[in-house]
Amino acid sequence: MSDDRFDDDLRDVPAAVPPSERRPGERRSTEHRARVRRAIRTELAEDAPEDLIRRARDEDEPQTSIIELDNVSLAFDYPVLEDISFTVEKGESLVIVGESGTGKSTILKLILRLLVPDKGRVLIQGEDIAHLSFDEALRVRQRMGMVFQGAALFDSLTVFDNIAYPLREHTDLSEEEIEERVREKLEFVDLNADKVMDSLPAELSGGMKKRVGIARGMANDPQIMLYDEPTSGLDPLTTGTITRLIMKLQRELGVTSVVVSHDIRSSFRIGSRIALLAERNIRFIGTPEEMASSDDRYLRDFLGGY
Amino acid sequence: MSLLSRLNLAAKEKVLAVQQYFQLAWKSIRFVFARPFYGSDMVQQMDVIGVQSLGIVVLTGLFTGMVLALQSSVQMKQFGATQYIGQLVSASMIRELGPVLAGLMVAGRVGSGIAAQLGSMKVTEQIDALNTLGTDPIKKLVTPRLLAAMIMMPVLTIVADVVGILGGNLIAELYVQLPSSFYWQSVWKQIAQGGFVLNYIPNDFVMGLSKPFVFGAIIAITGCYFGLNTSGGTEGVGVSTTRTVVTSSVLILVSDYFITQTLLSVLPQ
Numbered sequence: 001m002s003d004d005r006f007d008d009d010l011r012d013v014p015a016a017v018p019p020s021e022r023r024p025g026e027r028r029s030t031e032h033r034a035r036v037r038r039a040i041r042t043e044l045a046e047d048a049p050e051d052l053i054r055r056a057r058d059e060d061e062p063q064t065s066i067i068e069l070d071n072v073s074l075a076f077d078y079p080v081l082e083d084i085s086f087t088v089e090k091g092e093s094l095v096i097v098g099e100s101g102t103g104k105s106t107i108l109k110l111i112l113r114l115l116v117p118d119k120g121r122v123l124i125q126g127e128d129i130a131h132l133s134f135d136e137a138l139r140v141r142q143r144m145g146m147v148f149q150g151a152a153l154f155d156s157l158t159v160f161d162n163i164a165y166p167l168r169e170h171t172d173l174s175e176e177e178i179e180e181r182v183r184e185k186l187e188f189v190d191l192n193a194d195k196v197m198d199s200l201p202a203e204l205s206g207g208m209k210k211r212v213g214i215a216r217g218m219a220n221d222p223q224i225m226l227y228d229e230p231t232s233g234l235d236p237l238t239t240g241t242i243t244r245l246i247m248k249l250q251r252e253l254g255v256t257s258v259v260v261s262h263d264i265r266s267s268f269r270i271g272s273r274i275a276l277l278a279e280r281n282i283r284f285i286g287t288p289e290e291m292a293s294s295d296d297r298y299l300r301d302f303l304g305g306y
Numbered sequence: 307m308s309l310l311s312r313l314n315l316a317a318k319e320k321v322l323a324v325q326q327y328f329q330l331a332w333k334s335i336r337f338v339f340a341r342p343f344y345g346s347d348m349v350q351q352m353d354v355i356g357v358q359s360l361g362i363v364v365l366t367g368l369f370t371g372m373v374l375a376l377q378s379s380v381q382m383k384q385f386g387a388t389q390y391i392g393q394l395v396s397a398s399m400i401r402e403l404g405p406v407l408a409g410l411m412v413a414g415r416v417g418s419g420i421a422a423q424l425g426s427m428k429v430t431e432q433i434d435a436l437n438t439l440g441t442d443p444i445k446k447l448v449t450p451r452l453l454a455a456m457i458m459m460p461v462l463t464i465v466a467d468v469v470g471i472l473g474g475n476l477i478a479e480l481y482v483q484l485p486s487s488f489y490w491q492s493v494w495k496q497i498a499q500g501g502f503v504l505n506y507i508p509n510d511f512v513m514g515l516s517k518p519f520v521f522g523a524i525i526a527i528t529g530c531y532f533g534l535n536t537s538g539g540t541e542g543v544g545v546s547t548t549r550t551v552v553t554s555s556v557l558i559l560v561s562d563y564f565i566t567q568t569l570l571s572v573l574p575q
Contacts, residue, residue, distance in 0.1 A: 112438055138440040146438040152431040166439045169342075216439075 356458030371470030392492030424533025
């Protein structure tokens, strides 16, 4: 879909009263909220994420959920998640939204087995990963690509070495093949390989870092991509670029994605389903249309805030 | 919360920290024998820990040797025993001051560097990224540093010893007008007097070179431990760095005493 149109939509939805002029505690008008909903629906009609899922799903494969959280609870010094259950199907993209500090990123860490739940099970393609040994967990992690909030590029390595890292670690590819792969991935994320390959991460802009982070995450051709706040701290144009990139990855490569975000606009574009996390649990999970038409008060407040 | 339960909690935390410290040490030693081995990382760390620390170790060793000779000459002149300066300088340098001072300097320079680097990697999620990309951070980051420190510390100590004894020679000749030959005879006498292990390894060398192995391990593990346990953003990195220097310095001095005591009772006199 054209992004110009997307940005036009943005212009159609002015805040009824600019936030700076709003009195404390004053809510946005119902008219404004109706407009937001309308804009979201128009956008959804163009994307039809169900088609994407159907295309990506291999019909012959038995229908095991690719990711399943089953009554997962986790506490640090305080409870973070309580009895969380959801599944992610192959080719689907689930966006997890919620206020800051509700444990959204924790869910990604559970899926990666960087954290182990106190209670419940985390299943990756039907395999419970809680009791795996460290080495077995490393094997499972190789099926996943993770894009960190701050990109988390190794700052002592060049862009090339960063993207080549998983290939050098886990494949027997020759240096020529690795270079070919790295160039291919950089091209996929719309970066000029010759220009950036020898740069250090510190020399890149925020958006470029994110793109290199995505290229590194997909270097091993993972089946699952996880994104932690992929658009936070980026300007609206770069946000659009990264959003498009995530959708492209899902559409062209059939990758299953789990995206943690607090950016509602891009969540509605990316997600085939959206989960809202509140008070240590999932308050809502459903398609963007269901979310837009939900009457849940907290959900309305959450969406209205944008 | 009552004072008692708070004390109990604090004690438990300390015990847990010690347990985690030794777990880290054990894992990183075990990984020496497990594939893949990050050889190039180790060589790079040997450069950072060893070669780049040469400057401060040479300076520390030189001036320590010089001041030892100067101080002892004042006392020994009174008894006309200046020919023993070499003995005193070499005994102090080889047995104690060489390893301990080199250890403390490297703890300040390298230990803090390790903690800062690993700490920043932790707070910018690079450690999580390593895990996610299927690499064990201990194998990739801690083991090469541990090995590099354990190999380079003895080398640095030998440099500090040699430079310190040369510094003593310089002062003995310039201030005390003691001929070099007397000085070196006295140095050798001390080494021979200490006794030998297996007939030709001087006891002083055994004592002086077993310490830096341990000190190297303490510096690397302490730096990695505090680095990997950093939390609380850039401020946390600062805290980890300080803790590393303080803890490793204290551990070096404490372990020095116990190694000395053990070796004194074990080595043939």
